[in-house]
Amino acid sequence: MSDFVTVQGVTFGYGRRVILDDVTLHFGRGQVVAIMGGSGMGKTTLLKLIGGIETPDKGAIYIDGELLDTSDKEKLYAQRRRMGMLFQFGALFTDMSVLDNVAFPLREQTHLSEELIERMALMKLNAVGLRGAADLMPSEISGGMSRRVALARATALDPELIMYDEPFAGLDPISMGVTARLIRDLSNALNATSIIVTHDVPETFAIADYVYMISSGRIAAEGTPEELSASQDPYVRQFIDGAPDGPVAFHYPAEPIDREFGVRAP
Numbered sequence: 001m002s003d004f005v006t007v008q009g010v011t012f013g014y015g016r017r018v019i020l021d022d023v024t025l026h027f028g029r030g031q032v033v034a035i036m037g038g039s040g041m042g043k044t045t046l047l048k049l050i051g052g053i054e055t056p057d058k059g060a061i062y063i064d065g066e067l068l069d070t071s072d073k074e075k076l077y078a079q080r081r082r083m084g085m086l087f088q089f090g091a092l093f094t095d096m097s098v099l100d101n102v103a104f105p106l107r108e109q110t111h112l113s114e115e116l117i118e119r120m121a122l123m124k125l126n127a128v129g130l131r132g133a134a135d136l137m138p139s140e141i142s143g144g145m146s147r148r149v150a151l152a153r154a155t156a157l158d159p160e161l162i163m164y165d166e167p168f169a170g171l172d173p174i175s176m177g178v179t180a181r182l183i184r185d186l187s188n189a190l191n192a193t194s195i196i197v198t199h200d201v202p203e204t205f206a207i208a209d210y211v212y213m214i215s216s217g218r219i220a221a222e223g224t225p226e227e228l229s230a231s232q233d234p235y236v237r238q239f240i241d242g243a244p245d246g247p248v249a250f251h252y253p254a255e256p257i258d259r260e261f262g263v264r265a266p
């Protein structure tokens with residue numbers, strides 16, 4: 001299977017604080033790949049690096065075999081046009097109808113006729129089961145429906161790569177399952193590579209081809225959902241079972257509490 005995105009030996013930090021330390025990840029064409037890990041472990045940062053919003057300090061990123069060079073703006077924009085991004089909560093424009101939200105990227109980035117744009121937007125809405133809601137305003141639909149509209153908008157330009165940051169955040173269990181299924185179906189229909197950053201194990205394991213677990217700047221574990229489910233690695237078990245005690249620290253690194261407050265820790 002050929003990679004659509006390759007992250008090769010990437011090291012990245014904000015200032016002197018290293019967030020990712022020599023990580024390598026492969027994202028095959030048409031695959032749904034999840035990036036999981038504790039809070040603040042650099043998952044969103046990884047999406048920013050792949051989107052060319054941040055630049056690696058070391059290592060390289062390849063999109064469809066071509067180096068992602070953030071200093072070459074023209075090439076970068078061409079590479080970005082092949083990507084769709086759905087960032088946290090995928091907020092809709094509240095003053096536009098559902099249809100206009102989906103049509104927005106088509107109007108911004110193509111010179112197609114208005115009639116064709118509307119037809120394409122309706123097709124995208126149909127794919128997420130919301131053609132009938134085209135004329136509603138975002139305030140008139142549920143949170144789960146809004147997320148589906150955001151999915152339709154993220155796929156409006158038929159991207160080859162779709163990045164989802166916390167696509168299940170804030171959804172009820174049924175909407176989570178529906179959204180997960182849609183991510184898989186849209187990926188299959190477009191033969192697009194999907195990268196999902198998430199904490200939600202069951203929804204993700206149900207649709208992902210491959211999962212990377214990130215901890216302390218490194219790949220702590222990787223494998224298919226089946227392999228990880230069968231793993232006895234304590235980190236993997238803690239993450240899958242949601243246990244509070246284990247290798248994943250609950251506290252963000254801080255000064256010892258006694259030093260910070262001048263009190264003795266219990």
Ligand SMILES: Nc1ncnc2c1ncn2[C@@H]1O[C@H](COP(=O)(O)OP(=O)(O)OP(=O)(O)O)[C@@H](O)[C@H]1O
Pocket residue numbers: 014019037038039040041042043044045046
């Ligand atoms: N622009 C920035 N400048 C400085 N530090 C940043 C910046 N963006 C993120 N960070 C820090 O880098 C670390 C990784 O952030 P990132 O958002 O990638 O984590 P994450 O794994 O996506 O976390 P979460 O699951 O909580 O969203 C965090 O500790 C965060 O505080």
